[in-house]
Amino acid sequence: MQNDINPFNDMASIRSNPILNTDSYKASHYLQYPPEASAMFSYIESRGGRYDRTLFFGLQMLIKEYLCRPITAEMIGQAKAFFTAHGEPFNEAGWRYIVEHYNGYLPVRIRAVPEGSVVPTHNVLVTVECDDPQVFWLASYLETMLMRVWYPITVATQSWHLRKTIRAYLEKSSDDLTQLPFKLHDFGARGVSSAESAAIGGSAHLVNFMGSDTVLGVVAANHYYNEPMAAFSVPAAEHSTITSWGRERETDAFRNMIAKFGKPGAIVSVVSDSYDLFAALEVWGTELKQAVLDSGGTLVIRPDSGDPLTIVLQTMRALEASFGSTVNGKGRRVLNNVRVIQGDGVNPDSIEAILAGMDEAGFAADNIVFGMGGALLQQINRDTQRFAMKCSAIRLGDEWHDVYKDPVTDTGKRSMKGRLTLLVNRHTGEYRTATLPVVGDSRTVEGDWEEVLVTVFDSGKLLVDVAFSEVRKRAHASEG
Template identity: 50%
Template sequence: MTNLILATDSYKQSHFRQYPPEARTISAYVEARANPFADELIFFGLQALLLGALADPIDQADIDEAEAVCGAHGVPFNRAGWDAILADHGGFLPLEISALPEGTLVPSGVPMVQVENVDPRMPWLATFIETTLLRAIWYPSTVATLSGKAKRIIHAGLVRSSDDPMGQLPFKLHDFGARGVSSAESAALGGLAHLVNFKGTDTMEALAAARRFYGATEMPAFSIPAAEHSTMTSWGRDREEAAYANMLRQFKAEGKTVAVVSDSYDLDNAVANIWGGSLRDAVLGDGGTLVVRPDSGDPVETPVRTLHMLWEKFGGSVNAKGYRVLDPHVRLIQGDGMNIDSIARLVDRVIESGFAIDNIAFGMGGGLLQLVNRDTLRFAMKANAMQDDADVWHDVSKTPATDPTKGSKAGRQAVIEQGGRLVARRLDEVAPGASLLQPVWRTGELLSTCTLDEVRARAEAALLAD
């Protein structure tokens, strides 16, 4: 599935016949329209496309395959156009792509990418890549935005209850979503998008993507040894204590943090009578930390009840803000049933119960990486201007009377900062070079790069500015 000519919608194969004969350049932009999920989004993912699909030029085999497919499929094929791209541009798409810096917090309705063809023979090309470009941006940007919303909620809870909010924050939301997505590519890009905000993940494809696409020379995220139900229940119910003791012996005795799912039979019994009873000395006697994981029951009340039991059995201290912090040998992670709403409710309940958010981490799976779509943030790519054979630019836009929210912007776009907020303006209304939309790619050449560390810093500064 690597033929870029086929990575589009069928109907776009006919568009080379549809633009006005005087058209020489088409400009198009990408934005998230007003939506009910978020007023602002974290822009992320473009560089992965540039260094991935667009950095791989088309070849003769791609053209021949696409021609055969289109002919049998019933749509026209622009053989002359693709032959010219191969002959005159080395197979690289002659496009200039401008974008905001990745990690920017972008208000809905503000363009984050703008595309123009740079070969006047190919005005059809800018919108031909809509499918490839849009899905490369909407998915990681939406996951990063979702993860960022969780970050704001957890950070607020830490500020209220923790003596070390920023030290605690990076590992407070863990990604368990790899098995819940539709492909390995989704795991890589979605998992990487989560790493814009946090440093905890079990999605290992994201680690490779961080290295390949965003210059992560050091390990960008971490995990710990952890049990699952199969490794615990394989011991049998009568040896539940032995299964737990083995986890302590294998990992915690080495000074490591280890997570153990503890609800295979009876969570309350496991916490009160095994972890806090027969194995209490082993939990407290070695280095490292035991992280108890409930995996069923009410996603808010169950972990709060478990915190109370752990405090009763292991004790702890009261921090400078007056909240209880468990003995450092014991912590809790809640992954079952976590989403933006339940994380917010759980944060509030933990604090209402007198506990610091230091005591608990959160996990999300398919809800983080899969329960999103293009309409979550209402992403769209639309043509906004056409340059004719006399080098005159003409506005291009739509204004549907049946749904004004789907109206598009007219004229080549610029983005500027005004009053501390990004706003869209026409390019011909701002000073040359003033737009934050800057060229990042031109006909196979990457004009600027960003690292994951830079993206993280930019996003965090904007998310936590308040």
């Protein structure tokens, strides 16, 4: 096959082609609907899962990246070549209709809850509607791409719940809640499956925290959500920058870190378990203690092996013996000039266990920062929050009909029916999904309830371009 007709010769163009950003079987579905079908309505929900509430985030990234560019004749040709060779029918006429009548922009309307909203599961979060009889099937064709919003939502959701956990221990043991945004640092860049995952998942975590070493996640938050700088980091050692000095010169490697980065107000993180953590803690507390004090900065020790709770407490006790501590207003001890960052074996369970163990030992939560990697960005999947996108209504001729599934083998997969929206009670903040009467383009609300969903995309145009600061504000307002 010649390159000019080979659909595989340009992966960059393939990834940016919405016709190919789907599942194979979607290509045949336009032939499977009732012949009188003229419009379609689909929705996205979390059907439950690990957490009872989800933090909605990430749709704006997907829309900007994939839906704000038009379909072109070249994209159609590329897709036709692929599906023909792949064994699927191809709706060339339908895609060319989109180019000719909409200048290539997809005639779909997407409505969603405002990003940063924390919504109980089993509620509609996104709706997708296409009312052009020629291409009504678009509302389902986009499922594959739009369903990937499960990933940033799930990362943001887990991170939000962890923020609540850490906040609770700070409120119990600390005099300073301003440190909360930097208590859970993203170490996940090397633990994800792709650069795109690092960008999407990394930005989702930053809805709740402001510390990250996942560069692509910070860049994505800045780029897609109009943020000058979404997160920050500090100079930190890795094992190679310590072990390259040799075991006999480990103290020199430590001293170099303080000399190069230690200054008033600065934070310097040094991994200290390359050989013998306890010997290293002895060095920090004796030979290098004065250098740490003279620097005017804060030394953060990273123990990177062993049982997390045991090692954190042993490290804090050793540092307390050397540097001392101060009792705060909550009666807990805060280390002087030093802190600990735990980046090994960090997950929701170990964070809770470490904070509880520290509190029992009389240490304030001030003394710890967590670095979370694979468990933050990779050890989740679509079933963590049981996400699904389903068709819930179809127009046959001029009349809308409910569509739903209700398998006797799994009632948990029962889908909702009708043209759906999400309501919130003006007084209680309670959410509920409802099917509302529609008159023209207006939707009615009842009593104390008002509609939450807003139209964010319509026929190629992004209608809501929310700032990251607004997303954060909305998410943090739901912590109570």
